[in-house]
Amino acid sequence: MKISQKEIKHIAKLAKLEIDENDIEKFTNQLTAILELVEKLNEVDTEGVEPTYNIHHSKNFFREDIIKPSLEREKALSNAEETTEGHFVLKI
Numbered sequence: 001m002k003i004s005q006k007e008i009k010h011i012a013k014l015a016k017l018e019i020d021e022n023d024i025e026k027f028t029n030q031l032t033a034i035l036e037l038v039e040k041l042n043e044v045d046t047e048g049v050e051p052t053y054n055i056h057h058s059k060n061f062f063r064e065d066i067i068k069p070s071l072e073r074e075k076a077l078s079n080a081e082e083t084t085e086g087h088f089v090l091k092i
Helices: 005-014 021-043 073-077
Strands: none
């Protein structure tokens, strides 16, 4: 499958990316190579192969909720750089 330069420009526009004209050919070749590799997956015989949803076959392990006393507010805030009215102050 070959992708065209027009399609590259369209994809860039949809993604709101500015692509330099000099890079259009490079991206066209790269995306074409990627699509050709993905297309090869269609050649693989998957007849009788069950889809893999989870390679670990693990299940959710739940524990019983046990109510315990939580950390005291003063102790929780003791290492905070700054607090106000019993809350952490975050500086962004």
